[in-house]
Amino acid sequence: MCKRIFMLLCLSLLLVPAGAQTTSPTALGRQEFPRIEKDGRVTFRIKAPDASGLSVSLGKDYVMSRDAEGVWSATTEPQVEGFHYYSLKVGGLSFTDPAVHTYYGTGRWCSAVEVPERPAAAAFYTPRQGVPQGAVRSVRFYSKVCGEYRRMYVYTPAEYEQNPGKRYPVLYLQHGGGEDETGWIYQGFADVILDNLVADGKAVPMIIVMNSGVAHRAGNPEEDAFEDLITQDVIPLVDKRFRTLADRDHRAVAGLSWGAKQAYDLGLGHRELFSAVGGFSGIIVIGEFNVRNPGFQDPGKFAAAYDGVFRDPKWFNDNYHLLFISTGEAEGSLLSQMSALLRERGIDNVYYASPKTAHEWLSWRRSLYEFAPRLFKW
């Protein structure tokens, strides 16, 4: 997690005039590269006198050029603001850049660069002196569903340990495809966002539970067991080990991208467990998994989905406190269309679009910042 603190440190120093040249907050210690240029292009540099044919892959491949001392460099096209995974490449082989921290993304430990917001508006996910800090706990547990030891991260708010008699609501929060339970802390700064929101009186103190969304059934590793993992192993364990308010009114679920689908499946499929659902940059999948989502468009399938949760819009609106849908503006209109279609069908929902950002963590930090203050005030 050292990556995290360096990134936080750098972000806090990044409250610089719009458009200044700066080092990516993902860089290690005293590295100068990757360097974010004034116009959002990113320059990468690596010393490798004996290598040949180096390139950097960030959205597309950029051939690096070698100087007389064997230092290779390349500058990309301008990148949208936010957090982007990338690789260095040689001979078709992708590898991490030793100049930066690694993040679990793309199914492995991977390099990333962060193009800061301009003008800098990062305060909501950077630590502030004087703001009481919650704790992020690493909780190891044996999952009967998966037949294996697993690990979750559990955030408890700063006041949790000062109030041994008080119970708290719980948000279950999922990462995206190729990531794991570390994502919302290292890439997402969920703990910092909540610390700041709570200190500012904007959000109710809550527990946040983060699990890996990759879960295989014990004895049948081809079968996805995520829903059972959460409902049969994780929720009972969290309600036993932490001082939770263990009812649906005090339990929410959210996720991003693939994790948004999982959040919808959990939240809409288990009305007995959850009363609020958030999907960041991801779709409600009804029937076939397809981004155009033909099942979702079909009124019959729509009404039958999730054991009929949408059949009676009044029932839904009375019983679900929040259905929250968000996207990055640069992702296109798919999710605004989904939100509008739900409204047409009488299903209340809150829609948020993150200005200028893409399918990446700045969109999701902002989504959490918009989502969390709406929770548990009903």
Place this chain on the structure above:
Amino acid sequence: MCKRIFMLLCLSLLLVPAGAQTTSPTALGRQEFPRIEKDGRVTFRIKAPDASGLSVSLGKDYVMSRDAEGVWSATTEPQVEGFHYYSLKVGGLSFTDPAVHTYYGTGRWCSAVEVPERPAAAAFYTPRQGVPQGAVRSVRFYSKVCGEYRRMYVYTPAEYEQNPGKRYPVLYLQHGGGEDETGWIYQGFADVILDNLVADGKAVPMIIVMNSGVAHRAGNPEEDAFEDLITQDVIPLVDKRFRTLADRDHRAVAGLSWGAKQAYDLGLGHRELFSAVGGFSGIIVIGEFNVRNPGFQDPGKFAAAYDGVFRDPKWFNDNYHLLFISTGEAEGSLLSQMSALLRERGIDNVYYASPKTAHEWLSWRRSLYEFAPRLFKW
């Protein structure tokens, strides 16, 4: 930290007959390589059809050979049991192996392979069902000494939250050179070791505080500020935020390699703060920093060191509850000599040699397992 849980899982599955072929516990999910052969050799494999001249660097460089499908592989000489950092190399460029988790070591996020103990005796650092778990907390704080936000890990024992009126002793625990505050959790399993020791009634429940040993003075980044960081920022913060027993009798410090030197400097240099010191695979440095340690050999310099802490052996033995020195057997005799020389001079100490292991984490897990049960029973 996902690396951690996979490694724990794999270790728990590794209770296999001595000498069986197995995948390194450091490998990602369903990877088969790196593979530990029956005789301790390690086979690495990576698919890279367009690459040329790949090698793997583990102690020395091994040239990889390419098969018809573009899969490169190499098998090393037999390795001693334990945890070893390694790199893949191409054209002189070192990079991480995408098949494994990354660990902060060698000053960057780095690959590692673990050669399991044979016969498997890993139980003390693998989780056991039914053993109550402590929590590992990520604590972000502003250091005035360093002028920056930093992060420490704090382990609290399982019973900590069940006993809101109870206070606990504290062990400050340091990593080695090129590593950071993540080392004792990811590579060292300090939390699992303590959970097991406490559950077995062998160790007193204690808080463990882990900081990065890299600390630069605010305004003067060339000056090492580690001692002031710990004494001026960290200890006061820990004593304020956690329910500690805040006196020297309930405060110990230990570290490994470079961190052992730091632990000796802290523990022997601050008798007002610490009453127990442990050094794993590292020397007490008196005068010149040199592994043969001429200053340490000189009786005059020895007596003057650390403001005279060793001058009166009786005073030392009466006032320090524990001086613990350990090494891996494969590291040679330097530390057994240091222990013997201290005894010759009347300074009580406990010496432990980890069977067969080298300057690596298996030595240090075992050292913690031997050290922790001796703490705080005075």
